[in-house]
Amino acid sequence: MAMAYLAWRLARRSCPSSLQVTSFPVVQLHMNRTAMRASQKDFENSMNQVKLLKKDPGNEVKLKLYALYKQATEGPCNMPKPGVFDLINKAKWDAWNALGSLPKEAARQNYVDLVSSLSPSLESSSQVEPGTDRKSTGFETLVVTSEDGITKIMFNRPKKKNAINTEMYHEIMRALKAASKDDSIITVLTGNGDYYSSGNDLTNFTDIPPGGVEEKAKNNAVLLREFVGCFIDFPKPLIAVVNGPAVGISVTLLGLFDAVYASDRVSQLLESKRSGKQREMRAFESSFSVASHKQATFHTPFSHLGQSPEGCSSYTFPKIMSPAKATEMLIFGKKLTAGEACAQGLVTEVFPDSTFQKEVWTRLKAFAKLPPNALRISKEVIRKREREKLHAVNAEECNVLQGRWLSDECTNAVVNFLSRKSKL
């Protein structure tokens, strides 16, 4: 026990805070086992298992695996300490050095146990395999499931970064209306694939009806107002699980959610070193066949698109983050990281990518065990004070947008986007 605690304390002291070993019980569990149990064959099998991981376990876990691998094969850290600016190798050195004089056999056991602990969590990830646009019964653009008292509405156009086309707007409204009436306690929105959502599908502007663009803009304004209204009036706790970058309306609507949890997916440390040509880094990198992840960001490029704020953000954002910060986002299009969005109050909590799905869904399942009527009534007490104002703001935002969609600024911006890959 003392050894385990020492390893944990060492790791906590020497690792950068973002990489601190927080899994003391996990280290303790491994240390209490008979170190001899993991044979060389088990160790080799685990190394092969790591190569087959479908999802990136996150930098924290990868550094632990690296450190345990080196300790099990070479013993205590024998690398010269890298300089402070050599971030990647310094993080690796810290992780390895933190294991101190942990015996090779114990390190081998820890490695085997850590790898075997990864597969259930990865299997239980709430993500559907990115790229497989699996259709749910009744929905073309969403995967809607209901279990453990939670109705989960997952945007399912991963190949289009979950851009919201007209069909998806309608399906989200239908799914929310159904969720408001089903026996679930809370409702969750999340994205399939590496994006939460890239916002309005810009091809929505291309199919012009016989009545012309004016009619299109008018109809869209009516539909958008109804769409945002569903979020204003939703009666149950509505929670966003932001699994990747969010753009446009998928960001502005967050001001109408009751909680927003985001993954702090930082651009892979590996990517920044890929050009560094470190032999070990390549070896370390090659042991994980993982897709590169996008840093979770929050971007509302309305001015760039010749448009204007929607989703009640012209009212909610100044209230949430101050007028100046709201201006930076809504008018000047400043892109926020998950941490910045959390500091500004738009995001409730940020989780490390490696534990995001597990931690968030554990918490949501606990929320879903709370008395449903108390949840609804408490939400109503809060929302009813703002409901009338929110509907008035929504109506005004949609009217302004209706005019914006007819402007040259908007048309040019949409044409530029769609023509960049010869869309037109």
Ligand SMILES: CCCCCCCCCCC/C=C/C(=O)SCCNC(=O)CCNC(=O)[C@H](O)C(C)(C)COP(=O)(O)OP(=O)(O)OC[C@H]1O[C@@H](n2cnc3c(N)ncnc32)[C@H](O)[C@@H]1OP(=O)(O)O
């Ligand atoms: C009930 C209502 C009815 C209709 C209402 C219509 C009007 C409502 C409007 C409400 C106001 C909303 C405003 C907004 O949401 S503004 C924000 C709009 N979004 C964007 O401007 C983002 C555009 N996309 C991008 O900038 C990039 O794609 C992105 C940075 C998101 C990702 O870049 P990356 O290089 O990683 O990936 P690709 O660009 O190659 O994307 C992969 C494919 O997905 C397509 N894609 C992605 N996002 C969109 C999008 N928003 N609209 C359309 N298509 C999108 C992209 O074109 C690629 O497609 P191909 O593989 O076919 O090339």
